[in-house]
Amino acid sequence: MTYCVGMMLDQGLVFMSDTRTNAGLDNISTFRKMTIWEEPGDRVITLLSSGNLATTQAVVSLLEERTKTREDRTPTLLGVPSMFQAARLVADTLREVISQHREAGQQADSAFQATLILGGQVAGSPPRLFLIYPEGNFIEAGPDTPFFQIGETKYGRPILVRAYDPAMSFEETMKLLLVSFDSTLKANLTVGAPFDFHFYEADSLKSGWQGRITQDDPYFQTVSKSWGDALKDALDSLPDYAQRP
Numbered sequence: 001m002t003y004c005v006g007m008m009l010d011q012g013l014v015f016m017s018d019t020r021t022n023a024g025l026d027n028i029s030t031f032r033k034m035t036i037w038e039e040p041g042d043r044v045i046t047l048l049s050s051g052n053l054a055t056t057q058a059v060v061s062l063l064e065e066r067t068k069t070r071e072d073r074t075p076t077l078l079g080v081p082s083m084f085q086a087a088r089l090v091a092d093t094l095r096e097v098i099s100q101h102r103e104a105g106q107q108a109d110s111a112f113q114a115t116l117i118l119g120g121q122v123a124g125s126p127p128r129l130f131l132i133y134p135e136g137n138f139i140e141a142g143p144d145t146p147f148f149q150i151g152e153t154k155y156g157r158p159i160l161v162r163a164y165d166p167a168m169s170f171e172e173t174m175k176l177l178l179v180s181f182d183s184t185l186k187a188n189l190t191v192g193a194p195f196d197f198h199f200y201e202a203d204s205l206k207s208g209w210q211g212r213i214t215q216d217d218p219y220f221q222t223v224s225k226s227w228g229d230a231l232k233d234a235l236d237s238l239p240d241y242a243q244r245p
Helices: 053-069 083-103 157-163 170-187 218-237
Strands: 003-008 012-017 020-022 028-030 034-039 043-051 114-122 128-132 138-140 147-151 195-201 209-213
Touching: 003 043, 003 114, 003 128, 003 170, 012 043, 012 114, 012 170, 034 053, 034 195, 043 053, 043 083, 043 147, 043 195, 053 083, 053 114, 083 114, 083 128, 083 138, 114 147, 114 195, 128 147, 147 157, 157 170, 170 195, 170 218
Parallel strands: none
Antiparallel strands: 003 012, 003 147, 012 195, 020 028, 034 043, 043 114, 114 128, 128 138, 195 209
């Protein structure tokens, strides 16, 4: 399983993804699920992936290869004129890979599906964020839906819904995301650290603050413990239920 979040802020775009993949509890591995393409001064594009690992790796590999060869005027992520066209390109590539599985005789189509979050900025237009479905269609984030989650979404969603504010700083957003990821990994063993992150500052047109948060990271441990303690204190502060006669 996977947990990834893409979020729009006044300050820019933020992305975070876990790295755990599993084919049963006795076969757990670590794979990066975040890919960043950059043409400084022109565009920065970030992709998060959830679903079948072979499918998502094939999608990323095709996108990578096509940005390097640029043969026959084939559209590439480094050449499309807008983020909307980038979303269309990624969606078409995802559909292409899933179709290849089907043509190769793979009958269980659902087993090879994937869902993607794509966000970034192309010079001349604002930052944009998209959720791309296995069928190849996609939707765009906006004021009413300012963030997307893929993978194991239900455990980390409540804190995002309650605490998200578009005016948050990147530092405040890191705290929010780590609480969301901590809640998810504690409830589901198929989600786990390390967590990759990328915080893109609007109009910078260059990759931003990025890195990896490990399980034993001191700040993550502080956030995890403090959040757990705060929840217990909040529960204790609520009035007890008064039994009726």
